[in-house]
Structures are given as structure tokens and as C-alpha cells.
Amino acid sequence: MSIIVLGTVATDTLKTPFGLRKDILGGSSVHFSMSARLFTPVNIVAAIGDDFPPRYIDFIKSKKIVLDALTVQKGKSFHWEGEYQGDLNTAITKKTELGVLLDFKPAITPSQRNIKYVFLANIDPHIQGEFLDQMYAPKLVAMDTMNFWINTQRPALLKMLKRVDIFVANDQEAKGLTGESNLVKAAKQLSVFGPKMVLIKKGEHGVLFYSSKFILSLPAYPAERVIDPTGAGDTFAGGFMGYLARSGRLDALSIKRALAYGTVAASFNIEDFGLVRTAKLRLKDLDARFKKFKKLVCL
Amino acid sequence: MSIIVLGTVATDTLKTPFGLRKDILGGSSVHFSMSARLFTPVNIVAAIGDDFPPRYIDFIKSKKIVLDALTVQKGKSFHWEGEYQGDLNTAITKKTELGVLLDFKPAITPSQRNIKYVFLANIDPHIQGEFLDQMYAPKLVAMDTMNFWINTQRPALLKMLKRVDIFVANDQEAKGLTGESNLVKAAKQLSVFGPKMVLIKKGEHGVLFYSSKFILSLPAYPAERVIDPTGAGDTFAGGFMGYLARSGRLDALSIKRALAYGTVAASFNIEDFGLVRTAKLRLKDLDARFKKFKKLVCL
Numbered sequence: 001m002s003i004i005v006l007g008t009v010a011t012d013t014l015k016t017p018f019g020l021r022k023d024i025l026g027g028s029s030v031h032f033s034m035s036a037r038l039f040t041p042v043n044i045v046a047a048i049g050d051d052f053p054p055r056y057i058d059f060i061k062s063k064k065i066v067l068d069a070l071t072v073q074k075g076k077s078f079h080w081e082g083e084y085q086g087d088l089n090t091a092i093t094k095k096t097e098l099g100v101l102l103d104f105k106p107a108i109t110p111s112q113r114n115i116k117y118v119f120l121a122n123i124d125p126h127i128q129g130e131f132l133d134q135m136y137a138p139k140l141v142a143m144d145t146m147n148f149w150i151n152t153q154r155p156a157l158l159k160m161l162k163r164v165d166i167f168v169a170n171d172q173e174a175k176g177l178t179g180e181s182n183l184v185k186a187a188k189q190l191s192v193f194g195p196k197m198v199l200i201k202k203g204e205h206g207v208l209f210y211s212s213k214f215i216l217s218l219p220a221y222p223a224e225r226v227i228d229p230t231g232a233g234d235t236f237a238g239g240f241m242g243y244l245a246r247s248g249r250l251d252a253l254s255i256k257r258a259l260a261y262g263t264v265a266a267s268f269n270i271e272d273f274g275l276v277r278t279a280k281l282r283l284k285d286l287d288a289r290f291k292k293f294k295k296l297v298c299l
Numbered sequence: 300m301s302i303i304v305l306g307t308v309a310t311d312t313l314k315t316p317f318g319l320r321k322d323i324l325g326g327s328s329v330h331f332s333m334s335a336r337l338f339t340p341v342n343i344v345a346a347i348g349d350d351f352p353p354r355y356i357d358f359i360k361s362k363k364i365v366l367d368a369l370t371v372q373k374g375k376s377f378h379w380e381g382e383y384q385g386d387l388n389t390a391i392t393k394k395t396e397l398g399v400l401l402d403f404k405p406a407i408t409p410s411q412r413n414i415k416y417v418f419l420a421n422i423d424p425h426i427q428g429e430f431l432d433q434m435y436a437p438k439l440v441a442m443d444t445m446n447f448w449i450n451t452q453r454p455a456l457l458k459m460l461k462r463v464d465i466f467v468a469n470d471q472e473a474k475g476l477t478g479e480s481n482l483v484k485a486a487k488q489l490s491v492f493g494p495k496m497v498l499i500k501k502g503e504h505g506v507l508f509y510s511s512k513f514i515l516s517l518p519a520y521p522a523e524r525v526i527d528p529t530g531a532g533d534t535f536a537g538g539f540m541g542y543l544a545r546s547g548r549l550d551a552l553s554i555k556r557a558l559a560y561g562t563v564a565a566s567f568n569i570e571d572f573g574l575v576r577t578a579k580l581r582l583k584d585l586d587a588r589f590k591k592f593k594k595l596v597c598l
Contacts, residue, residue: 087480181386183503184523204482205504206518217595219505219516224483253598260598290598296516298597299552299559299589 001139001245003036004112005029006045006131007121007234008078008101009052009060009070013094014273015083018227024274025056027078028121028144031231032238033065034278035265036119038286039242043112045069045131047104049077063279069108073100088226088270089203096148106131117245120164121234122146125156132163140250142166142241143195144233150176162194168237170201183208184215199240199259201233207259214252218259221267221293228273232266235278239265239286257290264289300438300544301340303411304328305430306420306533307377307400308345308359308369310352312393313572314382317526323573324355326377327420327443330530331537332364333577334564335418337585338541342411344368344430346403348376362578368407372399387525387569388502395447405430416544419463420533421445424455431462439549441465441540442494443532449475461493467536469500482507483514498539498558500532506558513551517558520566520592527572531565534577538564538585556589563588 007029013022033042043066048057050072061067076099082091104127116139120128128143135141143164149157150173157177161167167190171183177193180186187198187210200208204223209216240262247254264286271277306328312321332341342365347356349371360366375398381390403426415438419427427442434440442463448456449472456476460466466489470482476492479485486497486509499507503522508515539561546553563585570576 182523182525184521188523202504205501206516208518208521215521215595217505217518217521219507219518222483222507222514222516224481224487226481257598294598296514299556299593 001117001248002041002043002115003117003119003241003245004043004045004069004108004115004135005032005036005119005121006106006128007032007119007123009044009046009048010078010080011053011056012230012274013079013081014228014230016088016228016273017085019273021228021273025059026080026231026274028123028231028234030060030275031234031269031278032119032121032241033060034063034275035235035238035262035269035281036242036245037063037065038281038283039246041066043069043115045106045108047071047073047100049073049075049100052077059279069106069112071104071107073104075100082230084229087204088229091230101127106134108134116140117241118142119237119241120144120160121237122149125149125153125160128160129156129163140165140244142168142237144168144237145173147173147176158193161190164195166197166199167195168199168201170203170233174198174200184210201236203229203232207236207263209255209259216252216256216259218256218263219297221263221289222296223267223270226270229270230274232269235269236262236266238262260290260293261286264293300416300547301342301414302335302416302418302540302544303342303344303368303407303414303434304331304335304418304420305344305405305427306331306418306422308343308347308351309377309379310355311529311573312378312380313527313529315387315527315572316384318572320572324358325379325530325573327422327530327533329359329574330533330568330577331418331420331540332359333362333574334534334537334561334568334580335541335544336362336364337580337582338545340365342368342414344405344407346370346372346399348372348374348399351376358578368405368411370403370406372403374399381529383528386503387528390529400426405433407433415439416540417441418536418540419443419459420536421448424448424452424459427459428455428462439464439543441467441536443467443536444472446472446475457492460489463494465496465498466494467498467500469502469532473497473499483509500535502528502531506535506562508554508558515551515555515558517555517562517596520562520588521595522566522569525569528569529573531568534568535561535565537561559589559592560585563592
């Protein structure tokens with residue numbers, strides 16, 4: 001089953017203790033696609049400006065990612081500048097240029113409206129809503145966000161939560177949205193806001209999954225080589241949704257394995273800057289590390 | 300196989316968002332014993348002052364914990380006062396009264412010298428050394444510590460690290476001792492200091508285990524009801540050592556299961572103040588939650 005992902009296609013300027021990279025290809029929908037493509041065809045819904053480097057578009061196409069719903073608008077492309085220090089757990093945003101995202105109206109093709117697996121990556125919740133309005137009868141809708149929208153667009157965000165099956169947040173966002181410091185309680189509270197399932201990403205500490213039927217918890221894959229964590233959350237989501245879309249199931253074991261594939265995909269992403277590692281990734285690499293991960297956690 | 304544990308027998312005054320408890324029974328060796336006793340006979344090596352409440356001694360004895368090496372000295376017993384706020388992840392120490400610990404000389408019986416499983420709970424590293432000198436030929440020696448000793452007794456602590464098989468630390472201690480912010484690297488570095496195995500406790504985020512042969516990682520048991528985390532680390536260590544002492548093995552699967560039993564034991568400890576929950580604990584409670592935990596993590 002195909003996946004459609006709404007998010008950003010961007011250039012990033014990143015500084016980590018391991019170096020500086022200027023204007024490299026990034027964006028939530030691109031990081032998401034780089035792992036999801038290993039499981040199933042992926043369609044990106046995004047906007048870029050007329051300044052966007054054509055070689056980056058060629059690169060995305062070379063990965064067999066469908067760009068039929070990529071809008072090119074007059075103006076500047078979305079650009080993010082960030083820095084990581086110390087343990088690389090927290091990004092310090094230096095600059096965010098929204099550019100063409102300010103008046104982005106998602107437009108998809110008629111056949112894309114039938115896609116069953118939908119991921120709303122981090123973007124203005126109003127845009128998430130306008131896009132979701134265009135989908136016919138999705139089987140599974142998952143949604144990500146970030147603190148910026150929690151703080152500036154809370155009502156629109158809460159409205160969106162009623163329309164999705166899975167809400168994906170990191171630990172700080174989950175605490176910020178609920179005022180709950182205990183993550184199990186925070187996940188439960190988020191579920192009351194609407195989504196049947198809540199997935200809390202804890203970075204190097206792994207992931208917590210909550211539904212009224214079961215709770216799951218997995219550690220991260222132990223990583224010694226953390227070069228650049230940018231896009232790790234989206235790469236995780238891509239592996240997670242990709243596995244679910246291919247399996248077509250939503251039982252506890254399938255979700256647990258999807259979480260593990262997301263975890264493993266993210267563990268590759270952080271090993272190098274931007275998309276350097278995930279662009280080379282093959283499903284057999286994921287499978288091999290999944291097997292190691294299984295051995296690591298199974299009792 | 301029996302276990303011998305060196306540590307504190309104390310009174311604690313604790314404040315958490317759920318209430319205040321004054322002068323309740325605590326101490327590292329007591330919390331450790333409360334879970335280890337479920338697997339095997341446990342011997343405590345500790346000192347108390349002549350002010351120590353006799354009812355607490357009777358309580359420990361009622362749990363079949365051997366107190367042959369409990370020294371009663373003239374003076375005040377060890378007393379700790381702490382507070383937890385917000386997410387209860389960090390203890391704020393309000394008062395530490397070392398009392399009789401200042402001139403504590405561990406003294407064990409001749410038969411105790413033959414015990415094969417040794418746990419050195421958090422106490423002055425010089426005392427840990429003096430006690431370990433008295434043991435004949437232990438099969439497994441594990442050691443805990445805390446930031447206080449890292450900062451004030453670093454040379455003695457590093458000397459001890461060369462004498463133990465497993466070093467148990469929390470994430471902050473591991474980072475503090477090595478200057479490494481990546482926990483896998485920190486564990487590796489600690490192993491270079493001496494111990495073949497390093498176990499890093501991450502509180503609500505679970506546990507990381509490092510040896511040159513394998514790395515293990517487990518999440519914590521998802522807990523919604525966290526009332527008082529005091530002694531969670533020692534309860535974890537008690538479950539871990541108890542399982543190993545009873546199984547008699549040290550292969551990867553046995554260690555992983557020992558980590559899981561420690562995790563599960565700690566998840567009971569935090570559900571109520573002090574020893575309230577763990578004092579009532581039976582092995583079948585641990586087994587039942589171990590099964591749930593297994594289902595939670597296994598892929």
C-alpha cells in the first residue's frame with residue numbers, strides 16, 4: 001500500500017561537534033521518505049520556491065519518490081539552520097525561514113486522494129487540515145508536530161488531533177501539550193484529545209506507544225556514532241509507517257515491529273549528516289539491524 | 300547461592316509531591332535486600348548507631364535477611380533527607396548525616412567470607428575495599444557508587460573499579476566519571492577503568508549494559524504511579540543480583556533476564572513510599588510482571 005506524506009522539502013544548514021554543512025537537502029517529508037521508500041511507494045506533498053536547487057529534486061526522484069504533488073511557488077524555499085552541542089540531544093534553532101510555506105495550499109492529484117496511509121509531518125496544522133480534507137477514505141492517518149505549533153497554533157492543533165489515528169510527538173512536546181511530566185500519563189491524556197494511538201519519541205531513550213488496548217516501550221538502538229540527529233524523528237516515522245503500510249495490519253505485534261523498524265531506520269540516519277547514510281540504505285540493511293535489535297531486547 | 304551486600308541501613312525523611320514521610324526505614328543495603336531476598340538468602344554488612352529503632356531491626360529480620368554482620372556502634376545512625384519535585388527523576392538532598400559510618404569497619408563472620416555473590420552498595424570506597432579484602436574467592440563482585448564519592452574520593456573509587464566485575468552507575472555518574480556524553484562510549488570508557496561489565500541505570504528510561512562481548516538495552520517498565528523513587532536503583536540491583544545468584548550463569552540471555560527482573564523489581568519499589576510495596580512483594584508478583592514486560596519488549 002502506498003503512503004502519502006505532507007511535510008517540508010528544505011535546505012538545512014547544520015552545525016554539530018563533527019562539522020558544518022551548508023544548504024544541504026533536508027525537510028521532514030524528505031527524511032520520512034528516505035526510510036518509508038524501502039517498504040512501499042511514497043508520495044510527497046510539499047512546496048518549494050523557485051530558488052530550490054534542481055539537483056536536489058533530481059536526487060529525490062532518483063530514489064523513486066513520487067513528486068506529483070510538489071508545488072513550485074515564486075519565492076524562497078523553506079530553510080532551517082540549527083546547531084547541536086554536547087550530547088546532541090537537543091537542536092538549537094538558529095534560523096527558520098518559512099518562505100513559500102506561508103501561503104502553501106496543498107494540491108494532490110485525483111489518484112493520490114485514494115491513498116490509504118497518510119502521514120502529516122511537522123508543518124502548520126492548518127495546512128495539515130487542508131490536505132487531509134482532500135483525502136477520500138484513508139485507512140491510517142498519523143500526525144507529527146513541534147513545539148512551535150503547540151505554542152502558536154494550539155486550537156488548530158487540538159482540532160487536528162480529533163482527526164487522526166496516531167499522534168506522534170517527542171517527550172518535550174507531549175509534556176508541553178498536557179502539562180503532565182509522567183510520560184504514560186501524558187500519552188493517556190493526549191489520547192483523550194482524540195487519537196486512538198499515541199507514539200512518544202524519546203530520542204536516545206527510545207519510544208513509548210500508548211493505546212487504550214496496550215502500551216509498548218522500546219529502547220533506542222545503542223549508538224556510539226552520533227554525527228547529526230537532524231531528521232531522526234522523521235526517519236523513525238518513515239520506517240514505522242512504511243512497515244505498517246506494507247504489513248497492512250494494526251495488531252500489537254505489527255505495531256511493535258513497526259516501532260522497531262522505525263528505531264533501526266533512525267539509528268542509521270544519525271550516523272552521518274543529512275541524508276548521507278539513509279540515501280544509501282537498502283531494506284536488507286534495515287532487516288539485518290532489526291535482527292540485532294531483536295536479540296538486544298528479547299528476553 | 301547466597302548474596303552478601305555492603306551498604307547502609309538508615310532512616311530516611313522524604314518529601315515527594317505525594318506526601319512527607321519522617322524517619323522511615325531505608326538505606327541502600329535494605330532496599331537491595333528487599334528484592335534480592337526473593338531469589339536467595341541475603342546477608343547485610345552495615346553499621347547502625349545505638350539510636351536505631353529496634354522495630355526496624357525486627358522488621359528486617361522478619362524478612363529472613365541475615366544481620367550477623369550488622370555492627371551497632373555508639374553514636375548516631377546514618378540519616379538521609381531528600382525531596383523530589385516535578386517528574387520525580389532527581390532527588391534533591393536536604394541533609395546527609397553520616398554518623399557511625401564515619402568510623403565504620405566492616406566485620407563479617409568466618410562463614411560469610413565464603414559467599415560467592417558480593418554487592419558493594421553505595422558507601423565510601425575505602426569501606427568497600429576493606430570489606431572486599433575479607434572475602435575469600437567471590438564469583439561475582441558488583442559495585443555501586445554515587446556522585447558524592449566521584450567528587451570527593453575519586454582515586455579510591457578508581458582503585459575499587461579495578462577490583463570488581465560489574466560497575467553499576469546511573470547515567471549522570473557515568474557521564475561525570477568519564478566526561479563522555481554518549482552513554483555507550485561512557486560505558487566503554489568505564490570498562491577500560493577495570494570492570495569487565497558496566498551497567499548504566501537511566502531511571503525512567505531503562506538500562507544499558509556493556510561488556511566487550513555484548514551490549515544490552517532495555518526500557519523501564521512503563522509506570523503511571525510514581526510515588527517515591529527512593530531506593531529504586533538498589534531495588535533494581537537486588538533483583539539483578541538475586542536472579543544471577545540463583546541462576547548461577549553469566550551468559551547474555553541470563554544477564555538480560557537479570558536486568559529485566561531488576562527493572563520489574565524497581566517498578567514495584569516506586570509505587571509507594573520507602574519499603575511499603577517491596578516489603579509485601581513475592582516472587583510470583585515479580586514473575587507475573589516479568590511476563591508482562593517480556594510481552595512489552597519482545598519482537
